[in-house]
Amino acid sequence: MHMKCMKSNEHFQWLTMYYTYSIVKYGACEMQLKHRLVVSLGLLSLLSLLIGGVGISGVRTLNRNLDDIADINNPEMLFASALQNSIQDRMIAIRNVILLTDPQMVAPEVERIKRQETLYRDSYSGLGKMFDAEAGTTDEEKRLFAKLGELEAAAQPAFAAVLDAGLKNERELATRLAIDRLRPAQRAWIDAAQALKDKEIKLNEEASAAAKSAADKAYTTILLLVVVALVVSVTVSVLLTRGVMRQLGGDPAEAQAIAGEIAAGNLAFAVDTSQMANDSLIASLEQMRVSLNRMVAEIKGSADTIAHAAAEIADGNSDLSRRTEEQASSL
Known part of the structure; x- marks a missing residue:
């Protein structure tokens, strides 16, 4: 499961890099503004999903490790400790049976042995069930x-023999059996109980270290992604602003004022267009103004020419009319 989450995160990272590459590659090209906005919002949404996915994955991994510690490692360690304590407590009780002579004082020790035997059987059975049910049980465990279990079976006859001799007040025999056999x-x-307990403690420590490592990794990854998201957001904002400003040639209010x-x-x-692209909106408006200005000047020049020609024609007509009148009066 952890490897699947890692592969999924790597897939998201490659996809994010592809989106970023698309922004950088096409940001200054002839991409429509709506397409730029879609790509940019898609990239930011993807980064948000990536951060959320990594966070969820890290929390799930941490919860899984904590569940293993709480539900598996800790109970197994407690069972192993209970087995060791039961053995030691029984040995103390059997020593007391050998040393004590008063039956009233021996009886509680015998009951103590019985309680510890019951505790041992319950702990051994519980640990065995956990080992059988848990797929992660190691071969060493x-x-x-x-x-x-083998050493318990080997020790039981000697333990029973020492207890029997102690209950019969045969101290010398009980002592010899305790030293030689038990x-x-x-x-x-x-x-063996200590080795099993040490193994469970080691596994518990490894699970705790894995939980801490998962938490640290999730924290580092999320922090890195937040930094990447911040950098990408700034990059996208700069590219979008630069692209729009390049298309407009300046502030939209300036373009609106020129058009007005x-x-x-x-x-x-x-309008000073020396710092603008030739195909920007403000540069195009300036070119349109120059063209209109030229057209108006040409129209005005043409009108003056026509007016001058009309005046000359009117003067010619007046002169012709005057000479006609002079010729008519001479006749």
Whole structure:
């Protein structure tokens, strides 16, 4: 599951890089503004999903590790500790049975042994069920558990013999049996219980380290993605602003003011387009103003020429009419 989450995160990262590459590649090209906005919003949405996905994945991994610690590692460690404590407590009780002579004082020790035997059986059974049910049980755990059962079976006859001799007040026999037979079996039995307990403690520590590592990794990844999202957001904003400003040639209010002046018939102004692209809106408005100004000048020049020609024709007509009148009066 963890590997699937990692692959999914890598897929999101490659997809994010592709979107960023598209913005950089086409930001200055002839992409329509609506397409730029769609790509930009898609990129930011993708980054948001990526951050949320990584956060959810990290939380799930952390919860899974914590569940393993709470529901598996801790109970198994407690069972292993209970097994070791039961063995040690029984050995203390059997020693007391050997040393004590008062039956009233021996009876509680016998009951103590019985309680510890019941506790041991319950703990051993519970741990065995967990090992059988848990797919993650290691081979080392299974081996130590089986060895513990073998050593218990080997120690029980010596333990029963010492207890029987102690209850019969045969102290010398009970002491000799305890030293010669029970003590070696007891040491091996306790050592096996200690080894199983140490193994469970180690697994618990590894699970805790894995949980901490998952939390640190999720924190680092989310922090990195937040930084990437911030950088991409700034980059997208700069590219979009630069693209729109390149198309407009300046602030939209300036373009609106120029268009308003032209619409009002005012062509007697100039716009500095030296820092603008030739195909920008303001540069195009300036070219339109210059063209209109030229057209008006040409029309005005043509009108003056026509007016001058009409005046000459009118003068010619007047002269012709005067001479005609002079000729008519001479006749």
